[in-house]
Amino acid sequence: MSEPRSHLDRLLRSDTFVVTAEMPTVDGADPAAVLRAAERLRGRVDAVNCTDNSAAHPHLSSVAAGHLLLDAGVEPIVQLTCRDRNRLALQADLLGAAALGVRNVCLMTGDDVTAGDHPEAKPLYDLDSIHLIRTARILRDAGTYLSGRPLDSPPNFLVGAVENPFAPPLEFRPMRLGKKIEAGAEFIQTQICFDLPRLRLFLARAGDLGLLGRVPILVGVFVPRSARAVRYLRDEVPGIDVPEGILARMASVPEERQWEEGVRIAIEIVEEVRTLPGVRGVHLMAIRNEEGIDAVLEGAGLLPRPARVPVG
Amino acid sequence: MLAAMRRTRRYRTRLDRRPPATAPPVRGPRRVLLALERRSKEALFDCRMCGQCILHSTGLSCPMRCPKNLRNGPCGGVLQDGRCEVLPDRPCVWVQAWEGSRRLPLWRDHLLHIQKPVDWRLQETSSWENLLTRRDAYAPPGWVAYEEGRRG
Numbered sequence: 172m173s174e175p176r177s178h179l180d181r182l183l184r185s186d187t188f189v190v191t192a193e194m195p196t197v198d199g200a201d202p203a204a205v206l207r208a209a210e211r212l213r214g215r216v217d218a219v220n221c222t223d224n225s226a227a228h229p230h231l232s233s234v235a236a237g238h239l240l241l242d243a244g245v246e247p248i249v250q251l252t253c254r255d256r257n258r259l260a261l262q263a264d265l266l267g268a269a270a271l272g273v274r275n276v277c278l279m280t281g282d283d284v285t286a287g288d289h290p291e292a293k294p295l296y297d298l299d300s301i302h303l304i305r306t307a308r309i310l311r312d313a314g315t316y317l318s319g320r321p322l323d324s325p326p327n328f329l330v331g332a333v334e335n336p337f338a339p340p341l342e343f344r345p346m347r348l349g350k351k352i353e354a355g356a357e358f359i360q361t362q363i364c365f366d367l368p369r370l371r372l373f374l375a376r377a378g379d380l381g382l383l384g385r386v387p388i389l390v391g392v393f394v395p396r397s398a399r400a401v402r403y404l405r406d407e408v409p410g411i412d413v414p415e416g417i418l419a420r421m422a423s424v425p426e427e428r429q430w431e432e433g434v435r436i437a438i439e440i441v442e443e444v445r446t447l448p449g450v451r452g453v454h455l456m457a458i459r460n461e462e463g464i465d466a467v468l469e470g471a472g473l474l475p476r477p478a479r480v481p482v483g
Numbered sequence: 484m485l486a487a488m489r490r491t492r493r494y495r496t497r498l499d500r501r502p503p504a505t506a507p508p509v510r511g512p513r514r515v516l517l518a519l520e521r522r523s524k525e526a527l528f529d530c531r532m533c534g535q536c537i538l539h540s541t542g543l544s545c546p547m548r549c550p551k552n553l554r555n556g557p558c559g560g561v562l563q564d565g566r567c568e569v570l571p572d573r574p575c576v577w578v579q580a581w582e583g584s585r586r587l588p589l590w591r592d593h594l595l596h597i598q599k600p601v602d603w604r605l606q607e608t609s610s611w612e613n614l615l616t617r618r619d620a621y622a623p624p625g626w627v628a629y630e631e632g633r634r635g
Binding site: 258302319353 | 558
């Protein structure tokens, strides 16, 4: 087997249960904001996703954030979306990220501009996520641009993708996972999971298609701070399936104890998904609830993490 | 005067290499073909005249109606009841594609094929003509070489 491309790659090939988390977004030009987040997560998760204008709101760029994380000794996963760049800019940023030392990318279509604070903007969608995944593999493996023009030195990164097992058309989702693997995805991070039966069904179908084990799957786990946060996910974030039971459970405890309940829900989900076939880790997400992520890391027994050994 | 205008027009055409917002003037039988395709497919499929039709691979649901122009499957934002996240008054084009593909006697597994990137130069041209002339066979050379390499 070839050399691992990154610390994350090495862990995904081992039998470690991998933990990634999402960087809080940064609105401003002060690198200290990124470094503060890095401090908090260093040594506590295996890699950190730098989102690309998440929820279609502009933030400090994912490539820049990834670079700052590297400086702080944290393994970044740089996300790129098809919404804001055409195929030229996407390839340029893939090379740029690689040149700055980024060894993991995660490629996706992206929320539409209408979901963000610049709904009047021109969305690009020149490529779709599957085209972008394949394009990253062409840059890396063929050493050429999409045009066929050769690169002087190809990038070396692990190519990740996302999938949402919880959005319609549910029966097509495992096949779409297959298409992403076929296009070249080497790890998958899923959308936030609350609905375990749905996840089990998705994995079973993926198993029927011979996909399990072909690619490590990291299940998205959200750490809700309050019942309001859960309601926000359900009503404002497209594509997230929030079962009534979860909301009812959060709402059933008094407000000052909802944070604890949220942590408990997240821990239960982590413990459940750990046992599922094909699941190689979790991807922790929160909205302004870094303490919640800390509590889940401890409560679910995810600490200590293996030391980060950068790949040369 | 007229000659100068013609020269300017020719010069402008050469400079302006963006895809035309509307179809470049086509004449004769090509014009009939274009009109025929537009009329029939707009009425039947709400076709967007991308000039590189893959309707048979997408359950006869035109993927260019997807606000994200996704040609390989649905995005992750489809609402729980199957509506589009961007245009919530409409069903997701890919939910329709999935259902449509199950009803088709042929091409069902075409939903699993990886579709190449869109050639935006073909907007507003006739996909029938592009099929006959093989103009729709174009894919970025790096994409083609990679696929051939994978096939070995």
